[in-house]
Every structure is written in C-alpha cells, then in structure tokens.
Amino acid sequence: MKTVQHATRIVSHGPLNKTYYHLVLKAPLLARAVRPGQFVQIKVNDGLEPLFRRPFSVFRAQKGCIEIFYEPVGKGTRILASRKKGEILDVLGPLGRPFTMPAQNVKQIVLVAGGVGVAPFMMFSDGLKKHPAEKVLLYGGRTKAHTFSLAAFKKNGVKCFAATEDGSVGVQGRVSALFHKIRISPMTRVYTCGPKPMMAAVQKFAREKGIGGEASMEEVMACGLGACLGCSIPTTRGYQTVCHDGPVFGLDELIF
Ligand SMILES: Cc1cc2nc3c(=O)[nH]c(=O)nc-3n(C[C@H](O)[C@H](O)[C@H](O)COP(=O)(O)OP(=O)(O)OC[C@H]3O[C@@H](n4cnc5c(N)ncnc54)[C@H](O)[C@@H]3O)c2cc1C
Ligand code: FES
Structure with a gap:
C-alpha cells in the first residue's frame, strides 16, 4: 500500500501508567497494510501549532485498528495526550522500511x-x-x-x-x-x-x-x-x- 492520509477516529485513549499512553485508532486500510517496524505520522491537532506531524511506531494492528504506545515528552505529544475518544486524527502512513522477517532456520x-x-x-x-x-x-x-x-x-x-x-x-x-x-x-x-x-x-x-x-x-x-x-x-x-x-x-x- 502506498503512503496515504487517513482520517482515523480515536477508539480509546489514555494513560497506561505515570509515563506511557496507549492510543487506539480506527484505521482498517492502514491496519491491514502496515508491517512491523513501520511508522505513521500523526497530525496532533487541526491548527498550525505544531506545524509538523509527529512520528510513531505502530505498536499493534488488529481488529481494523492501529495502536500507538507513546510517552508525552514535549509540545506535540502533550497535545496528543489531550485528544479524546471519538475525535478524528489525521494520520499519514504506512511509512518507512519494516523489520526483515527472520528466515525459518533462525533458531x-x-x-x-x-x-x-x-x-x-x-x-x-x-x-x-x-x-x-x-x-x-x-x-x-x-x-x-x-x-x-x-x-x-x-x-x-x-x-x-x-x-x-x-x-x-x-x-x-x-x-x-x-x-x-x-x-x-x-x-x-x-x-x-x-x-x-x-x-x-x-x-x-x-x-x-x-x-x-x-x-x-x-x-x-x-x-x-x-x-x-x-x-x-x-x-x-x-x-x-x-x-x-x-x-x-x-x-x-x-x-x-
Ligand atoms: C520512526 C519513529 C518512531 C517513533 N515511535 C515512537 C513511539 O512509538 N512512541 C513514542 O513515544 N515516541 C516515538 N517516537 C518519538 C516521537 O516521535 C517523539 O517523542 C515526538 O515526535 C516528540 O514530539 P513533541 O512535540 O512532543 O516533542 P518536542 O517538543 O518536539 O521535543 C521534546 C524532546 O523530544 C526530543 N525529540 C523529538 N522528536 C524526537 C525523535 N523523533 N526522537 C528522539 N527524540 C525526539 C527533542 O529533541 C526534545 O528533547 C518515534 C520517532 C520516530 C522517528
Ligand atoms: S523527515 Fe524529511 S527526509 Fe526524513
């Protein structure tokens, strides 16, 4: 699948502990296409601040959703942490080179x-x-x-x-x-x-x-x-x- 812009709905989102957040986005095409090691670029809000999307690895892809596991460290990720279930996030992906699946003779x-x-x-x-x-x-x-x-x-x-x-x-x-x-x-x-x-x-x-x-x-x-x-x-x-x-x-x- 070519890299495409997806309008994804937040299915669930919240802190896992004091450090990490877990975000689940409805994105059936992306979930089917993405390979382990690839990432997505998320536009964390609709305005111009921050201007650039933020990159995140795909933590999991299942049931028509992609999951992101992240740590809020700065402006973009803190804005992302404030986004609520039901809201739409603009996501670009899949991006980058995935992991190479090891050959069957790898022990x-x-x-x-x-x-x-x-x-x-x-x-x-x-x-x-x-x-x-x-x-x-x-x-x-x-x-x-x-x-x-x-x-x-x-x-x-x-x-x-x-x-x-x-x-x-x-x-x-x-x-x-x-x-x-x-x-x-x-x-x-x-x-x-x-x-x-x-x-x-x-x-x-x-x-x-x-x-x-x-x-x-x-x-x-x-x-x-x-x-x-x-x-x-x-x-x-x-x-x-x-x-x-x-x-x-x-x-x-x-x-x-
Ligand atoms: C391919 C890829 C996959 C990633 N996957 C994940 C992920 O799954 N989960 C996750 O929590 N984070 C991931 N990151 C890092 C994440 O993109 C950054 O933490 C985020 O962009 C920071 O944005 P910010 O606006 O919150 O921080 P900023 O305000 O932009 O910066 C805050 C601090 O974080 C540092 N920083 C910013 N971007 C990066 C970066 N890309 N790498 C290292 N340090 C950075 C800055 O130097 C600064 O010290 C990934 C980055 C890349 C390139
Ligand atoms: S971010 Fe522009 S070339 Fe990688």
Missing part, C-alpha cells in the same frame, strides 16, 4: 528494547508467533514507571527479562546487564530499538558474537517522506534518511 530471535523503544516490537512479536525460533525480549527502563506490563509479549511466547536503573523491576542496571541471560548461537538474530547508547552496546555485542540483526532508529522528522533530508544519519552506505531508508537499518551499517 533464536532476541529483541532488545529501552523504554518506549519497545513499541515496534509488540507488533513484531505478533508477526513472529508462528516462527519456530526461541523468542526473547530484553527490556530496560529507568524506573518502574518507565516500564510497562510485558504480559502481552509473554502471551506471544516471548521470554522476557527486565532491567531498571534503580532495580525497581527486574535486575538493577542497564539492559546490557541482561546480555548474559541469552545463550547466543550463529543462528541468533538480534533486533533493537531505544536510546542510541543502548543500541550502540547491542551493535558491539552482536559484532563480538558474530551475529546479525537490525535496529530501528529515531530522529526528529519534518516531511517524513524522504524529501527534506532533515532526518539523515551516517551509515556505512553514506547518509541515509531515517524516514524513508529506515527507520529499520542493518545493525552493522549504523555509525553511532
């Missing part, structure tokens, strides 16, 4: 997420339900308020391990403190999304272990369509746009 799939970076992995784990590999999620957040229930991942057959910097959930430390929980083989694939230092640590770990993978990158965006080059990042293939060439890149091609 282990490791997802490494930090904070709100877990968002694209929910839909990815939905798509991996029938994959025969062992699936593992290593999830890190600053405090208990920066983590969320991993029950839906567990329901998808994903083994979950958590770490928080203050030790309020899981082990104390960064997500890299969880690397020893997994027994890597040459048939392991790793996928990561979250803060750049965390993804750089995952890249280093993957290189040391000789395993391949992908990373979903975030950059401040304007057009979201590959036209303004505002979201370009350095890679081993030269500068690439996160919105059009990504947001998913080969882990080894990223230069942190």
